[in-house]
Amino acid sequence: MATKGVNPFAMAQAQFDKVAAILDLDEATRELLRWPLREYSFAIPVRMDDGRTKVFRGFRVQHNDARGPAKGGIRFHPQETLDTVRALATWMTWKCAVVDIPLGGGKGGVICDPHNLSQREQEQICRGWVRQLARNVGPLQDVPAPDVMTSAQHMLWMLDEYERIHGGHFPGFITGKPVGAGGSQGRTEATGYGVVYTIREALKLLGLDAAKTTASVQGFGNVSQYAIRLYQQLGGTVTCCSSWDQGDQTSYAFRKKDGIDVDQLVAISDRFGGIDKAKAKDLGYEVLPGDAWIEEPVDILIPAALENQVRGDNVEKIQPTVKLIAEGANGPTTPEADQVIHRRGIYMIPDFLANAGGVTCSYFEQVQSNLNFYWEKQEVLTKLDTAMTSAFKAVSELAEKRKLYMRDAAYVISINRVAQACHDRGWV
Ligand code: GLU
Numbered sequence: 001m002a003t004k005g006v007n008p009f010a011m012a013q014a015q016f017d018k019v020a021a022i023l024d025l026d027e028a029t030r031e032l033l034r035w036p037l038r039e040y041s042f043a044i045p046v047r048m049d050d051g052r053t054k055v056f057r058g059f060r061v062q063h064n065d066a067r068g069p070a071k072g073g074i075r076f077h078p079q080e081t082l083d084t085v086r087a088l089a090t091w092m093t094w095k096c097a098v099v100d101i102p103l104g105g106g107k108g109g110v111i112c113d114p115h116n117l118s119q120r121e122q123e124q125i126c127r128g129w130v131r132q133l134a135r136n137v138g139p140l141q142d143v144p145a146p147d148v149m150t151s152a153q154h155m156l157w158m159l160d161e162y163e164r165i166h167g168g169h170f171p172g173f174i175t176g177k178p179v180g181a182g183g184s185q186g187r188t189e190a191t192g193y194g195v196v197y198t199i200r201e202a203l204k205l206l207g208l209d210a211a212k213t214t215a216s217v218q219g220f221g222n223v224s225q226y227a228i229r230l231y232q233q234l235g236g237t238v239t240c241c242s243s244w245d246q247g248d249q250t251s252y253a254f255r256k257k258d259g260i261d262v263d264q265l266v267a268i269s270d271r272f273g274g275i276d277k278a279k280a281k282d283l284g285y286e287v288l289p290g291d292a293w294i295e296e297p298v299d300i301l302i303p304a305a306l307e308n309q310v311r312g313d314n315v316e317k318i319q320p321t322v323k324l325i326a327e328g329a330n331g332p333t334t335p336e337a338d339q340v341i342h343r344r345g346i347y348m349i350p351d352f353l354a355n356a357g358g359v360t361c362s363y364f365e366q367v368q369s370n371l372n373f374y375w376e377k378q379e380v381l382t383k384l385d386t387a388m389t390s391a392f393k394a395v396s397e398l399a400e401k402r403k404l405y406m407r408d409a410a411y412v413i414s415i416n417r418v419a420q421a422c423h424d425r426g427w428v
Pocket of ligand 1: 071073143145146175355356358
């Protein structure tokens with residue numbers, strides 16, 4: 001999304017270049033991995049409810065599939081761009097590799113604002129997206145999933161269109177489906193819970209008792225809500241969270257010093273996690289400007305909204321109390337801000353590790369869908385915890401051993417794995 005700040009794809013390439021140099025990768029491998037393998041950009045004409053036809057722009061980028069079918073979500077956002085989708089597809093490649101699941105990286109998007117679209121119009125966008133790509137995606141090629149402003153319902157419409165075109169049942173085509181319609185137990189919780197599994201492990205390394213820590217969270221969408229829930233179950237206190245206000249086209253922070261109540265806030269939010277300011281005030285929340293989340297004197301910051309949120313112009317607002325940052329969103333920290341965080345010695349759990357729980361559970365969903373045999377919720381969550389914990393340990397141990405920043409250590413593991421798969425296949 002063209003949010004203020006850095007072009008996310010330039011940022012993804014800069015992160016890659018830094019680690020390619022550490023790894024001394026050969027020129028051809030660098031060239032291959034700096035760019036997506038394939039990109040699709042297309043039109044989706046939709047007959048709107050008022051009878052007019054509107055043409056939406058859709059994208060799918062397959063960054064790399066050397067380790068398995070491309071995997072990654074589809075975002076609906078008014079500021080979506082091809083470069084953002086490229087960046088997110090690239091990060092998906094590293095994300096699947098760091099948790100060592102046999103999938104590559106892809107991402108999709110549509111330039112649209114679901115706030116202003118009826119359910120029927122959204123269904124037509126979903127079906128149109130699949131019609132344009134029906135031959136280029138599928139269980140063995142590229143497997144989409146939900147992301148910003150897309151839900152289980154969108155996934156089911158997409159699956160239905162895909163199955164109509166191909167004439168059969170292909171539940172492994174897409175993940176994040178509703179439970180009971182090919183979805184997996186635990187998928188809704190998975191990304192937020194995964195963030196907290198990594199926080200729990202990091203706190204152990206830092207010698208901190210989770211129950212005595214405080215956190216501030218940016219965003220109040222799916223990732224944020226489930227991260228807050230699990231963190232509170234560990235005994236932690238979330239003093240502040242921010243949320244996008246569609247009416248004012250800006251975000252606000254909601255603060256309660258003794259801890260926010262997720263259920264209470266969900267009850268006064270729209271389906272995108274936009275919290276009603278007046279109702280929040282009545283419930284005793286302080287309503288502050290959006291950036292207040294970053295200034296909270298807490299132990300942990302969890303940016304779980306969008307890319308480009310922790311930047312050169314606000315990174316200095318991070319209080320000296322902050323010991324840990326866990327990136328729930330994709331690409332929330334610009335390279336400039338990242339340098340400051342690194343220099344200040346704040347422990348960083350980078351996005352493609354911290355938020356890998358979603359895609360890991362998507363992988364479990366795909367396995368269940370392909371077998372047509374579904375697991376109990378506890379089984380899914382136990383497997384998720386095991387996968388996230390071992391990925392975190394592998395990265396933190398490498399960071400410790402080679403004295404690397406956590407983001408670089410995670411990249412070293414991922415890029416090595418993907419480069420190896422490309423070499424083994426004889427691509428480079
Ligand atoms: N959209 C999520 C992500 O960025 C999940 C992707 C997936 O499940 O394939 O990781």
